[in-house]
Amino acid sequence: MTRYILKRLLQGILTVWFIATATFFAMHAVPGDPLSGDKAMTERIRANLEAKYGLDKPLMTQYGIYLKNIAQGDFGISFTQENRKVNDIIREHFPVSATLGILAILFAGVGGILWGALTALYRNRLPDTIIMFLVILGISVPSFVVAALGQLSMVNLNTSAGFSILPIGGWGTIWHMIVPSMVLGLSTMAYLTRLMRSSMLEIINSDFVRTAKAKGLPATRIFSQHQLRNAILPVITVLGPSIAAITTGGFVVEIIFAIPGLGRYFVEAVQQLDYTVIMGTTVFYGAFLVFMVILVDILYGYVDPRVRVS
Amino acid sequence: MNNRHPRNENEPSFTQSAARQLLMLAAGAVVALVALMWLLQALASLVGSSTTAANAVDVQNNSITIAISTEPPQLNSTLATDASSGMILGHVMEGLLRMSMDDQLEPGIAERWEVTETQAKFWLRDNAKWSDGVAVTAHDFIFAWKTALKPETASEYAFLLYPIKNARAVNEGTIGLDQLGVYAPDDLTLIIDLERPVAFFDKMVTFQTYFPLREDFYLQTAGRYGADAQEMLYTGPFVITSWVHGASLLLERNPYYWDQAQINLSTINVGYITADATARLNFFKDQRIAETVLLAENLQEALKQRWHIRREQDGTLFFLEFNHRPSRSTRNYHLRRAIQLVVDMEELVYKVTKLPGYVPGESLFPAWLPGVEGKFREEFPAPKLQLNHQQALEHLALAKQELGLQDIPPLALLAGDSAVADIQSEWLQAVLKTKLGLEIKIDKQIFKQRLAKMTSGDFDMVLAGWGPDYDDPLTFGDLFASWNLNNRGRYNNPDMDQLVSVAQNSVDAATRMQAFSDIQQLAFDDIVLLPMYERGVTYVIHPKLKNVKRRVIGADVDFTRAYIDPEGV
Numbered sequence: 001m002t003r004y005i006l007k008r009l010l011q012g013i014l015t016v017w018f019i020a021t022a023t024f025f026a027m028h029a030v031p032g033d034p035l036s037g038d039k040a041m042t043e044r045i046r047a048n049l050e051a052k053y054g055l056d057k058p059l060m061t062q063y064g065i066y067l068k069n070i071a072q073g074d075f076g077i078s079f080t081q082e083n084r085k086v087n088d089i090i091r092e093h094f095p096v097s098a099t100l101g102i103l104a105i106l107f108a109g110v111g112g113i114l115w116g117a118l119t120a121l122y123r124n125r126l127p128d129t130i131i132m133f134l135v136i137l138g139i140s141v142p143s144f145v146v147a148a149l150g151q152l153s154m155v156n157l158n159t160s161a162g163f164s165i166l167p168i169g170g171w172g173t174i175w176h177m178i179v180p181s182m183v184l185g186l187s188t189m190a191y192l193t194r195l196m197r198s199s200m201l202e203i204i205n206s207d208f209v210r211t212a213k214a215k216g217l218p219a220t221r222i223f224s225q226h227q228l229r230n231a232i233l234p235v236i237t238v239l240g241p242s243i244a245a246i247t248t249g250g251f252v253v254e255i256i257f258a259i260p261g262l263g264r265y266f267v268e269a270v271q272q273l274d275y276t277v278i279m280g281t282t283v284f285y286g287a288f289l290v291f292m293v294i295l296v297d298i299l300y301g302y303v304d305p306r307v308r309v310s
Numbered sequence: 311m312n313n314r315h316p317r318n319e320n321e322p323s324f325t326q327s328a329a330r331q332l333l334m335l336a337a338g339a340v341v342a343l344v345a346l347m348w349l350l351q352a353l354a355s356l357v358g359s360s361t362t363a364a365n366a367v368d369v370q371n372n373s374i375t376i377a378i379s380t381e382p383p384q385l386n387s388t389l390a391t392d393a394s395s396g397m398i399l400g401h402v403m404e405g406l407l408r409m410s411m412d413d414q415l416e417p418g419i420a421e422r423w424e425v426t427e428t429q430a431k432f433w434l435r436d437n438a439k440w441s442d443g444v445a446v447t448a449h450d451f452i453f454a455w456k457t458a459l460k461p462e463t464a465s466e467y468a469f470l471l472y473p474i475k476n477a478r479a480v481n482e483g484t485i486g487l488d489q490l491g492v493y494a495p496d497d498l499t500l501i502i503d504l505e506r507p508v509a510f511f512d513k514m515v516t517f518q519t520y521f522p523l524r525e526d527f528y529l530q531t532a533g534r535y536g537a538d539a540q541e542m543l544y545t546g547p548f549v550i551t552s553w554v555h556g557a558s559l560l561l562e563r564n565p566y567y568w569d570q571a572q573i574n575l576s577t578i579n580v581g582y583i584t585a586d587a588t589a590r591l592n593f594f595k596d597q598r599i600a601e602t603v604l605l606a607e608n609l610q611e612a613l614k615q616r617w618h619i620r621r622e623q624d625g626t627l628f629f630l631e632f633n634h635r636p637s638r639s640t641r642n643y644h645l646r647r648a649i650q651l652v653v654d655m656e657e658l659v660y661k662v663t664k665l666p667g668y669v670p671g672e673s674l675f676p677a678w679l680p681g682v683e684g685k686f687r688e689e690f691p692a693p694k695l696q697l698n699h700q701q702a703l704e705h706l707a708l709a710k711q712e713l714g715l716q717d718i719p720p721l722a723l724l725a726g727d728s729a730v731a732d733i734q735s736e737w738l739q740a741v742l743k744t745k746l747g748l749e750i751k752i753d754k755q756i757f758k759q760r761l762a763k764m765t766s767g768d769f770d771m772v773l774a775g776w777g778p779d780y781d782d783p784l785t786f787g788d789l790f791a792s793w794n795l796n797n798r799g800r801y802n803n804p805d806m807d808q809l810v811s812v813a814q815n816s817v818d819a820a821t822r823m824q825a826f827s828d829i830q831q832l833a834f835d836d837i838v839l840l841p842m843y844e845r846g847v848t849y850v851i852h853p854k855l856k857n858v859k860r861r862v863i864g865a866d867v868d869f870t871r872a873y874i875d876p877e878g879v
Contacts, residue, residue: 030758030759031763032758032759032762036758036761036762036765037391037761038761038777039466039467039469039796040765040794040795040798041466041469041795044482044483045461045466045481048462049464052462078383080383081383081384082383082386082389083384083386083533083534083535083537083541084384084537089555092555092556093555093556095353096556099350099353102350103343103346103350106343110336110339110343114332114335117332118329118332121325121328121332122329148588148589151592152592155592155595155596158596159595164596167598168592168593168596168598169582169584169589169593169598170558171557173351174344174347174348174350174351177347177350177351219323219324219327219328220328223327223328223331224331255584255586255589256588256589258377258557258582258589258593259557260554260555260556260557261556264556265556268380271756271758272758
């Protein structure tokens with residue numbers, strides 16, 4: 001097991017190095033640079049700025065310096081937020097995105113499993129039809145529409161109630177987290193519901209369930225121990241990558257709900273060509289994603305003894 | 311048995327029992343989620359990102375809550391270039407002079423001043439203090455300006471200090487900082503030698519780059535000045551007491567500010583930061599914020615709700631800039647004239663984009679600019695354009711003849727990636743195709759790439775915009791001087807250069823305004839550019855909030871003199 005984990009970690013580090021290198025050269029190949037702005041500047045001032053940020057050195061030298069720095073865990077200083085370290089930006093804003101992401105994934109996971117099991121139980125009956133219709137809606141409507149609609153409905157709800165039921169933006173208390181995390185988790189929940197439903201249907205008709213029934217096991221035991229537990233496996237498999245996707249992909253929700261998460265900085269950095277922030281967030285997110293995938297693979301071994309690797 | 315389809319094996323009693331169990335699980339999950347949220351909140355508060363859920367206007371606490379679209383990257387006044395930094399700095403800092411509510415120059419930290427052709431002299435008031443109670447002195451200004459001009463600072467706006475003697479040479483690193491033409495004979499007197507006569511130098515000192523910095527404090531922050539609330543000192547009506555990055559800024563009244571009588575609000579809570587205007591409007595609807603911009607699609611609703619709607623121009627001119635480089639067909643006068651004669655900017659503004667508050671562009675100089683006594687454009691009206699399709703076709707024929715071409719090759723129109731830019735470039739494409747048979751290739755680029763292409767001259771026409779840096783027509787007037795690096799189309803005309811020189815070097819208002827008028831005429835006659843529109847801003851404001859000022863230069867929106875009228879409806 002230890003050897004397996006070590007091997008996977010090594011592969012992970014290689015992947016992150018590849019992401020870092022590809023991003024570095026792609027970023028520098030894009031026309032324009034972080035120093036250009038609305039107002040033109042003289043050659044000499046430009047040279048001063050380039051020297052300040054080390055952009056006057058050859059690209060390969062910059063790449064070497066940059067690799068050395070990230071190996072030491074230093075992502076440098078932001079170009080646009082001139083006094084802030086990229087490490088500080090990640091440290092301050094990732095917890096917010098992570099909180100939002102964890103809540104959203106829990107919401108999606110719990111909801112997906114429950115709804116999925118329910119639709120399987122009531123297959124082809126009214127609850128199933130209604131929920132599966134909503135699922136299609138949830139999967140196909142893009143997140144910025146869901147976010148805007150969610151916010152607007154909350155405003156209307158607050159207005160008609162005459163007081164603020166739930167805040168429609170900002171960050172700080174659990175009340176602030178509810179609407180955005182539900183919005184963020186919605187499409188994943190819809191997707192998981194479908195997955196859970198089909199997995200559950202397969203299990204219901206499997207031999208071991210029939211055996212359990214034949215043996216006369218109580219219904220509650222068959223349902224929770226034999227059906228749910230086995231049907232959850234595929235859901236857990238996709239949960240890992242979805243955690244990363246949700247945590248990193250929340251920028252639309254972060255902008256609409258005015259949440260100080262890292263996703264916003266990531267997207268703004270790309271627009272501003274803020275080299276250090278782009279690199280810092282990409283490498284960080286890349287490492288995070290790779291780590292989550294490894295973690296899920298290891299966890300999977302514990303849940304399903306069949307795939308345990310020696 | 312074996313022939314039956316093996317579905318629906320669950321008998322009703324099993325389904326019921328399972329559903330009951332599922333319900334129990336759901337209840338358990340909800341409890342667990344709530345518990346987890348509390349835990350996460352506790353953890354999140356350790357990291358320290360929180361916003362307060364205050365009301366838009368809080369009469370009792372004399373406080374308001376607002377939203378801004380982007381966070382100031384940092385608040386070091388020598389480095390700040392963007393609008394949101396300008397807005398916050400305008401509330402927490404004051405320079406030598408300031409602009410009044412009716413856009414007149416008035417004393418700030420300096421109680422009197424005098425500007426001659428060679429020198430500017432400011433007498434500082436003795437009761438102006440920093441937010442830690444220490445007096446503001448002339449040295450604080452000298453230190454700030456030297457900091458901005460130091461090559462290592464690499465300040466983008468250092469050029470605004472170039473009217474000071476030797477400033478440019480200091481900034482470029484050719485001479486030492488001690489050669490800069492500023493002196494403080496005593497703590498309260500500031501003397502500035504001018505590089506050349508600058509008629510509007512007193513107006514320039516209201517700008518953020520001219521704000522003071524206190525040396526001892528600045529050095530103590532070790533390069534982090536303006537990065538956080540406690541990493542800076544304030545001279546203005548408010549101080550920042552809390553700054554949670556990406557989330558909020560809390561501005562509270564500065565007890566050391568010298569002009570307390572002018573200030574009414576106790577607190578300005580910048581509670582939300584989001585670039586999404588629709589989200590900000592939702593905050594406004596939800597009574598979370600006191601002011602926000604209104605988009606065209608929300609105008610009907612705003613009218614129905616009887617919100618307080620205001621309209622103003624934000625001072626920015628948008629124009630079609632031609633590439634005058636010799637390799638481009640747009641260098642040809644007749645081609646540009648033909649385009650000018652068929653493009654109807656009133657149609658663009660009123661029928662195509664239909665954005666509230668926008669007005670068709672008529673001149674290089676937007677309508678808000680000051681003239682000799684009143685507004686420049688009232689004193690020197692822009693030349694009136696008569697559209698003429700027939701003449702346009704004649705000019706097009708001449709253009710083809712002069713260029714020696716059968717057909718004009720497709721023209722590259724460089725444009726931004728916004729929805730508005732799409733509409734405008736497609737409209738322009740259609741107009742030039744139908745009226746003149748010209749092929750237009752739209753080159754849509756994101757901001758940075760568009761800038762790179764503008765600088766390298768990789769375009770025939772570009773949808774460009776220019777926002778003013780200071781309150782004088784020169785901020786637009788020198789745009790097409792051959793030496794101006796912002797002249798991206800490389801327009802090069804000795805007549806233009808001559809006129810710009812007159813406007814730059816004279817201190818006589820009448821002479822200068824005449825020069826600007828001549829520039830306005832030349833820009834029209836030689837079709838240096840096609841003014842498209844002056845951008846407007848439409849916004850809604852809480853009925854209880856009064857005396858809010860929109861500014862073209864300086865803090866916009868300006869809440870420094872705002873007050874709450876509890877009776878307002």
